[in-house]
Amino acid sequence: MYSEIYEIQTEFFEGPLDLLLHLVNKKRMNILDIKVSEITSEYLDYLMNKRGINPSRESDFLMTASTLIYIKSRSLLPAPEIYNEDSLEHKLINTLAEYDKIQKITKLLKQMENDEVLLWKREEVSENFETREFDIKEISSFQLAEVFLNLIKKKDKEEFVNINPRNYSIQKKQEEILEILETKGYLNFSEYIEMLDSAEEFLVAFFSLLDMVKRGVIIALQKRLFDTISVWKNGKYKIAQ
Amino acid sequence: MKEDKEFDIETIEQKAAFIESVLFVSKEPVEPEKIMTFFKCKNIKDFEEILSKLTDMYKDSERGIILKRSGGGLQLVTKIGMHNLLNDFFKIKKTSTLTIPSLETLSIVSYKQPVTLAEISRLRGVNSVGPAKNLLQKKLIKISGRKRVPGLPALYSTTKEFLLYFGLNDISELPSIEELTEMFEEKEQPSLFKQIQNENG
Amino acid sequence: MKEDKEFDIETIEQKAAFIESVLFVSKEPVEPEKIMTFFKCKNIKDFEEILSKLTDMYKDSERGIILKRSGGGLQLVTKIGMHNLLNDFFKIKKTSTLTIPSLETLSIVSYKQPVTLAEISRLRGVNSVGPAKNLLQKKLIKISGRKRVPGLPALYSTTKEFLLYFGLNDISELPSIEELTEMFEEKEQPSLFKQIQNENG
Numbered sequence: 001m002y003s004e005i006y007e008i009q010t011e012f013f014e015g016p017l018d019l020l021l022h023l024v025n026k027k028r029m030n031i032l033d034i035k036v037s038e039i040t041s042e043y044l045d046y047l048m049n050k051r052g053i054n055p056s057r058e059s060d061f062l063m064t065a066s067t068l069i070y071i072k073s074r075s076l077l078p079a080p081e082i083y084n085e086d087s088l089e090h091k092l093i094n095t096l097a098e099y100d101k102i103q104k105i106t107k108l109l110k111q112m113e114n115d116e117v118l119l120w121k122r123e124e125v126s127e128n129f130e131t132r133e134f135d136i137k138e139i140s141s142f143q144l145a146e147v148f149l150n151l152i153k154k155k156d157k158e159e160f161v162n163i164n165p166r167n168y169s170i171q172k173k174q175e176e177i178l179e180i181l182e183t184k185g186y187l188n189f190s191e192y193i194e195m196l197d198s199a200e201e202f203l204v205a206f207f208s209l210l211d212m213v214k215r216g217v218i219i220a221l222q223k224r225l226f227d228t229i230s231v232w233k234n235g236k237y238k239i240a241q
Numbered sequence: 242m243k244e245d246k247e248f249d250i251e252t253i254e255q256k257a258a259f260i261e262s263v264l265f266v267s268k269e270p271v272e273p274e275k276i277m278t279f280f281k282c283k284n285i286k287d288f289e290e291i292l293s294k295l296t297d298m299y300k301d302s303e304r305g306i307i308l309k310r311s312g313g314g315l316q317l318v319t320k321i322g323m324h325n326l327l328n329d330f331f332k333i334k335k336t337s338t339l340t341i342p343s344l345e346t347l348s349i350v351s352y353k354q355p356v357t358l359a360e361i362s363r364l365r366g367v368n369s370v371g372p373a374k375n376l377l378q379k380k381l382i383k384i385s386g387r388k389r390v391p392g393l394p395a396l397y398s399t400t401k402e403f404l405l406y407f408g409l410n411d412i413s414e415l416p417s418i419e420e421l422t423e424m425f426e427e428k429e430q431p432s433l434f435k436q437i438q439n440e441n442g
Numbered sequence: 443m444k445e446d447k448e449f450d451i452e453t454i455e456q457k458a459a460f461i462e463s464v465l466f467v468s469k470e471p472v473e474p475e476k477i478m479t480f481f482k483c484k485n486i487k488d489f490e491e492i493l494s495k496l497t498d499m500y501k502d503s504e505r506g507i508i509l510k511r512s513g514g515g516l517q518l519v520t521k522i523g524m525h526n527l528l529n530d531f532f533k534i535k536k537t538s539t540l541t542i543p544s545l546e547t548l549s550i551v552s553y554k555q556p557v558t559l560a561e562i563s564r565l566r567g568v569n570s571v572g573p574a575k576n577l578l579q580k581k582l583i584k585i586s587g588r589k590r591v592p593g594l595p596a597l598y599s600t601t602k603e604f605l606l607y608f609g610l611n612d613i614s615e616l617p618s619i620e621e622l623t624e625m626f627e628e629k630e631q632p633s634l635f636k637q638i639q640n641e642n643g
Contacts, residue, residue, distance in 0.1 A: 014543055017567035060568050098565055104622045105549035106542065112608040113538045113545075119510070119519040119609070120266040120528055120536070122469055142578040142585070144407065145416045148348035149425065151364055152418075190368050202359060206392065248523035254504040262506030262520040263531055265466075279531050298504055303455040303495060305463030319463040322449035330464055330480050413594075414585050416578075420559075420596055424575040 012052045016064035017099040019046055019053075024096070031097050036089050037072040044068075067092060168204040174212055177205070181218065181233045189220070189229035256280060256291045257298070260315070270314035346372040350382050351403070351415060355396035357388050373397065381406065457481060457492045458499070461516070471515025471606065513606040547573040548582060552604070552616060556586050556597035574598065582607060 013019040023039045023046075024031055047053065047061055071089045180187050189209065196202050209231065212218045219232045250259045263271060277288050292308070292315075299307045305323065309316045319327065339347070346369050349361050362369045376382045385398035399412060409415065451460045464472055478489050493509070493516075500508045500521075507518050520528065529535055540548070547570050550562050563570045577583045586599035600613060610616065617625065 014546075015566060015568035057568055064567070095565070095567070099567065101553075101619055101622075102546055102549050102565060104619075104625075105553055106545045108617070108622060108625070109540075109545050109549055109552070109608065110538070110542075112610075113540060116607065116609045117536060117538050118522060118525040120262070120524065121517070121519055122265060122466065123268045124266045124536075142416060142581070144344065144348050144351060145418075145421050146425075146579075147344050148352045149418065149421045151345055151348065154366075190370060193362075193368070203391070248521065248527060250527065252503075254502075257504040258506040258521065259524065259527060260506065261504075262524045262528065265507050265518070266520060266528065267532075275531075294504060298502075301455075301499075302453075303458040303462075303499060305459040305461065306466050317466070319466060320449060320459065323460070323463045326449055326451065326460060327463060327467060330476075331468075408584070410587065413588055414596075416585055416596060424571055424578075 012054065013046075014054055015057055016061050017096060019043060019061070020064070020096055021099055021103065031093060031100060034093055034096075035075075036068060036092060037075045040068040040072045168201050170204055170208050170211065173204050173208040174217075177208060177212070177231070178217070178233070181231065185232070187231040189231055250280065253291055253294055257295045260291065260295060261317070264308075264315055264317045270311060270316040272314040273310075276315070340372070340375075342367075342369070342372040343375050345369075347376055347381060347399075347403075350376070350397050351399050351412065352418070354398040354412075355385050355388075356398075357394040357396060359394060361397070451481065454492055454495055458495045461492065461496060462518075465509070465516055465518045471511075471513045471517040473515045477516075510609075511611055512609050513602055514611050541573070541576075543568075543570070543573040544576050548577060548600075548604070551577075551583050551598050552600050552613065553619075555599040556589075557599075558589055558595045558597055560595060562598075 013022065020039065020043065023042050024034055027039070044065060047065055053061055067088060071092070074088075177187065177192075180192075193202050193205060196205060209218070209220060209229070213220050216234055219234050221230045248255070248259070250256050260276060263276065273288065273292075277283075277285075280288070282288050292310075295308050298304070299320075305320055306317050307320050309318045342365070345365050346361055349364050350356055353360065353364075358369060358373055361373065373382070377384075380400055380402045382397045382403070383400045384395045386396045387393040388396050404410070404412065449456070449460070451457050461477060464477065474489065474493075478484070478486075481489070483489050497509050499505070506521055506524065508521050510517050510519050525536070543566075546566055547562055550565050551557055554561070554565075559570060559574055562574065574583070578585075581601055581603040583598045583604065584601045585596045587597045588594040589597050605611065605613070
């Protein structure tokens, strides 16, 4: 089963190393014996005809092409570059040898994956398994980060729209709060601040509240930390004016 | 390497085995008719024979599960009397759950710490008192100081328990926003390979 | 009416039954140590005896599940060979899900961990942000630290889910590069690879 998929990959090259390895294997050469100049023309041929080239990776293929051409041109010079550890050719061949190893590991993982797929786990099949709760053990730190990224993206969009700056006065805010208390008799402060437009408005509202509590206009209660602040009009308070 | 040898469902024993594996992987009870159809078995008596074979098998003292027939169908459940033992066993690691609001709040605290509740609520767009309370109780966040602005609001940070939960050695091991953005910004180009996979797969 | 009589876990059979019910109700593999602690069993040999009793029991032809060790724990899974039948029965297609780019990236992480994204991209010869993101979302890799070089890039390692996904108990169960070479030798062309290995030591 894996070989099928693997075949597909060797026909359609994900990247330049993929193609190079294919060319080396085709020639039945030992990676370490490759004369880069010998496979350069074939590589370029592939690139010209776009045979099996992943279009989104074209720039990667071109980069390697320029390296190949450079190596080949050096080899044609009367005094070719000495083949040493630092030479471009040596580096390329080493990378290719590494890549060959990775291909082997990949084959193994593919086999292991296919073996595991054959074993079904408990409750693997269900028609309706949508849930809004996560088990905390099942959340990775990466998911946590994703949640945060989505939040700030959403917020960025919102704040883009919200561009009319306003000035808030404590006077006006107090009148607004009193009006709500007049009609409803009670104010849930947490719910109230949710409707506010900005942090600035929130601050003004909060100061207004503090000021009115201090002057005895209203009574504010908070049962415990984080609970909402419940606000009532103080019946005993007589408007001075 | 494992051989992918096909399992046969010819004998009564094999049919019983197949039913066990079906009930094992299924979250909901399975209708007996569905299994009968699959076996191309038209005779209820034959089918009942398989079921009674299963039922007998589960009676063995070393079995921990039994076959249950209810309105909805056939189902495997743990043996009667196991309930308290299982409760005790799983109490050792009782996993708590995080709701989406809590998760959002936690993500803000972990990236913006130290941060005030007002800032959390602003970023989430809704009042976040509830989730913050939940996280404090679970010891995933703590009050780490007070912001030097009027009202001296509490500043929240993540805890050691937070690191433990997410298997981090240090808060810096969280992916950075740059790294995340890079990962999510990159347009998924229509890889040739992927298309071929889909077509063949 | 049946009484909800408490189940005892004295005999080997009862202990086997209890383990079956524990594994039946838990979706993740259960660490053997946890069960031993619960049994107050200090002798591994005694415990192994119970496990082999269970293993034998699952060999019976009328059983559809087996006991498996995976991710360092015990787990019940369906018998090998049931796969196609279950696919047919549930009319679903359970297949492998990782693409070749993801598998390549995972190979690099599993053998070179901890490793940076830049190194992965270099080794694959193509930008590997996409596959890395996919693997992070699937929780098959995680950020395990930061490399102490300018920019403090994230270092990636495999996770417990990785072990579970590939049915490993421990990362050390992965064959060495030498063993791998032998595994694929027969099918491959005249050992390109062995010579490289010898020369590179």
